[in-house]
Amino acid sequence: MKIFTKDNKISSLVATNSNLIPVINRFGILLGFKEKTIEEICLEKNVNTDFFLAIVNTYTNENYFPEDELLSFSPLLLIDYLKTTHRYYNQYVLPKIERLLAAVMQTCAENCSSLKMISSFYQKFKTELHIHLAQEDEKVFPYIIDLYHNRVLTEGKSIRKYEDEHTSVEEKLSDLKNLVIKYLEPTYDPSAMVEFLNTLFQFEKDLFDHARIEDLILIKQVIRIEEELKTNAAR
Amino acid sequence: MEENVFIIHPSEIVRKGLALILQEYFKMEITQLSSINDLNSFAAITNNLIIVIIQKGLVLPVETEERLRKNNQFFLISLSASTDTEGVTDGYDYDLNVLASNLEIQKLVQVIRKSASKTKTSNTDNGDLTQREKDVIRQVALGLSNKEMADKLNISIHTVISHRKNITEKLNIKSISGLTVYAIMNNLLDISDINPEELI
Numbered sequence: 499m500k501i502f503t504k505d506n507k508i509s510s511l512v513a514t515n516s517n518l519i520p521v522i523n524r525f526g527i528l529l530g531f532k533e534k535t536i537e538e539i540c541l542e543k544n545v546n547t548d549f550f551l552a553i554v555n556t557y558t559n560e561n562y563f564p565e566d567e568l569l570s571f572s573p574l575l576l577i578d579y580l581k582t583t584h585r586y587y588n589q590y591v592l593p594k595i596e597r598l599l600a601a602v603m604q605t606c607a608e609n610c611s612s613l614k615m616i617s618s619f620y621q622k623f624k625t626e627l628h629i630h631l632a633q634e635d636e637k638v639f640p641y642i643i644d645l646y647h648n649r650v651l652t653e654g655k656s657i658r659k660y661e662d663e664h665t666s667v668e669e670k671l672s673d674l675k676n677l678v679i680k681y682l683e684p685t686y687d688p689s690a691m692v693e694f695l696n697t698l699f700q701f702e703k704d705l706f707d708h709a710r711i712e713d714l715i716l717i718k719q720v721i722r723i724e725e726e727l728k729t730n731a732a733r
Numbered sequence: 734m735e736e737n738v739f740i741i742h743p744s745e746i747v748r749k750g751l752a753l754i755l756q757e758y759f760k761m762e763i764t765q766l767s768s769i770n771d772l773n774s775f776a777a778i779t780n781n782l783i784i785v786i787i788q789k790g791l792v793l794p795v796e797t798e799e800r801l802r803k804n805n806q807f808f809l810i811s812l813s814a815s816t817d818t819e820g821v822t823d824g825y826d827y828d829l830n831v832l833a834s835n836l837e838i839q840k841l842v843q844v845i846r847k848s849a850s851k852t853k854t855s856n857t858d859n860g861d862l863t864q865r866e867k868d869v870i871r872q873v874a875l876g877l878s879n880k881e882m883a884d885k886l887n888i889s890i891h892t893v894i895s896h897r898k899n900i901t902e903k904l905n906i907k908s909i910s911g912l913t914v915y916a917i918m919n920n921l922l923d924i925s926d927i928n929p930e931e932l933i
């Protein structure tokens with residue numbers, strides 16, 4: 499575990515933590531880095547380096563929390579990034595998990611009722627996640643963009659009211675995992691289950707970091723803007 | 734409890750060397766930082782065992798140390814150069830000398846772990862559910878509120894809440910729909926009692 503800086507090679511970042519590949523892909527940065535440093539590739543791809551570092555370090559170190567000076571980039575950058583992530587979840591990850599779960603279910607010949615319960619539980623989780631992502635895309639982000647451009651507070655509106663907590667979605671995902679590991683009778687093909695669980699675990703981690711970036715960076719930035727506007731108005 | 738070790742030292746040789754020794758014997762996260770102020774980025778950690786090793790004579794940013802100490806089992810170790818006088822100095826919990834042997838370093842970590850686990854107050858009872866807890870799960874799955882459960886089972890709301898807390902700790906399942914699935918999989922409930930399409 500280390501904190502990456504702009505002078506590190508981008509290849510070392512990925513070699514340390516391969517989970518970062520989809521993360522940096524979302525910046526438009528694809529593999530084949532050669533000897534380029536983080537700063538060089540950010541310059542080339544027109545990505546704000548501080549922003550890039552704040553994201554990859556938050557993803558790599560569970561306990562990392564970027565300091566104020568690293569939070570000076572525009573929240574619009576972050577929103578773009580988060581939206582791309584939502585699209586990646588909706589269009590790629592969730593359909594993939596669903597496909598893998600369907601494949602597990604197909605391998606079950608008898609006593610499949612528990613597995614069916616797991617499948618309904620997954621559907622339940624997915625619906626809740628969809629609602630959460632849509633709420634952000636349609637309500638939270640537009641509120642922030644508007645606040646950032648127009649610099650006016652609206653009575654009764656604040657980021658705290660808009661952004662739901664992440665615990666409920668995270669709890670369901672963790673419950674799903676525990677139910678399969680601890681209580682589900684193995685009446686399915688184990689290899690199919692391995693593929694499903696691997697994808698699920700990786701998604702759990704990605705989603706958790708995504709939520710942390712929203713809570714620790716975006717929300718914090720917005721609260722700062724709100725407070726600034728409040729003090730200005732009071733004057 | 735998770736363990737977090739921070740080695741803060743301007744010298745890469747010292748950082749890497751110490752990290753290598755610690756990693757060789759203990760499975761723990763080791764974060765290497767070159768400046769004391771880098772620790773500020775980690776001030777939000779809670780409920781962990783945190784060991785911070787810094788150069789003797791230096792102090793951590795006050796606010797960060799206070800926060801970490803308040804929310805964690807926190808130990809600050811000073812790393813002294815070979816010529817410094819021995820002994821623990823004020824402000825540090827332990828002292829380590831650069832000439833310490835691997836064995837001494839390992840011992841130190843063991844001492845810290847012991848004193849951390851002594852103060853730990855976790856309830857490690859991971860046994861099976863009691864009959865009462867099974868009753869409670871069944872009612873939770875059927876969608877009853879705490880108040881309704883208390884009335885039905887003839888116990889206080891406080892007792893219902895404490896049962897629910899124990900259930901979650903034993904099973905590691907938190908959501909109501911997760912508990913419902915558990916109840917059906919373990920035959921505490923029949924699938925016909927609920928509508929599986931509409932898991933709560």
Ligand SMILES: [Fe+2]
Nearest residue numbers: 580631634712
């Ligand atoms: Fe999001």
Ligand SMILES: [Fe+2]
Nearest residue numbers: 634664709712
């Ligand atoms: Fe979110």
